[in-house]
Amino acid sequence: MQQSAKTKIGDADDAKVKVSLGERSYDVIIGGGLLPRAGALIAPILRKKRVAIITDETVAKLHLETLQHSLSDQEIEFTTVILPVGEKTKSLHHFGDLLDQLLAAQISRDECLIAFGGGVVGDLTGFAAATLRRGVDFIQIPTTLLSQVDSSVGGKTGINSSHGKNLIGAFYQPKLVLADVTLLDTLPRRDVLAGYAEVVKYALLGDFNFFEWLEENGLSVVDGDIAARIRAVETSVTAKARIVAEDEKEQGVRALLNLGHTFGHALEAETKYGPHLVHGEGVAVGMLMAMELSAKSGLMDGQDCVRVAAHYDRVGMMQSLPIIEGVKWLPATLLKHMHQDKKVDQGKLTFILMKAIGEAFVTQDVEQQDILTMLDQFTE
Ligand code: GLY
16 A cells, blocks of 8 residues: 655645565655755655756746756765757667766766656666666656656656657656645746646546645646645655556556556657647647547446546647648547557557546457547547
8 A cells, every 4th residue: 555644745735655576676756845855755765865857948948047056055975967858858869878978977886877867767767777877766756747747757758759659667656746836837837837737647547536626726726825735746656656566567557557657659650749839738638539439338327438528628729730831630640659559568558448437447359440430530
């Protein structure tokens, strides 16, 4: 069973969720105003008082100094690597470059990397930590809602290849995750909404009560209410921690976390992972597609789809495929992208479908014609 606890750390009430993985267990601390306290929170788990911060240009401008000061306050030495912003940074080229910079800075095996940014920085840094000198410790300080509720927890690390997203990587767990919801105040609303899609995911896949709570409080989460944000991140991370503890390497139940992702990745691939459709938007539309397919297959009451769409509408989430110059949404092409997904097993696609809000399940038993009919409805 996962532990989720309120602890008084510094001046604020922080939530703490434990990811239970034996020797590799770690805490996710969620709170407001954690960054100025990061040095003090990190210090107890460091083997040596020297770290490498890996961040991107946007986060560096907004928050790097605060992190650096908090480390200096604890006499923790640091070196900093600043990467370009965007999904293209998750490449073999940037991966090699990052490792070279870390080796040039003489980061040794008992030193620690800090991934300070969104999913791109977290995935790339985690993979660098997994491979540098055959493995060094790393800490996640996620700065986007999406990375706070999903990508910083659970140890999926990696980079993209020309063959598809996240096709090169490793399962490698961090030593600590610090999710400071105050950092979300500097995020554009579009990115908050993209991250919020992953919050809704946890409700849809396994927690009807959480969905009801989001119906009441989702707008406060999006609008920036600190207590609502802490509660949403804590509930999401608790759900993820429980699933990861049960199935770290995605042999079974962890696949539920991919609700909306098989469709979402296909949408992202069609838009070449460009700026017109970000990951969380693909997931948002992908989840509606999964629900529509569930309803069409007679598995789920169509009224549940209507209820979820009404929630999307209320908070302002993406519900339909955007019009993008040069992109023609075609069911057959989307299906082709889906077959490129790394979860394809001997040509069989894996789908996460739903019986009701809060009841998702994994299946390969879906008729191709039903998928095409559903896609037709979204692309016409
Ligand atoms: N983002 C899905 C997972 O961590 O398994």
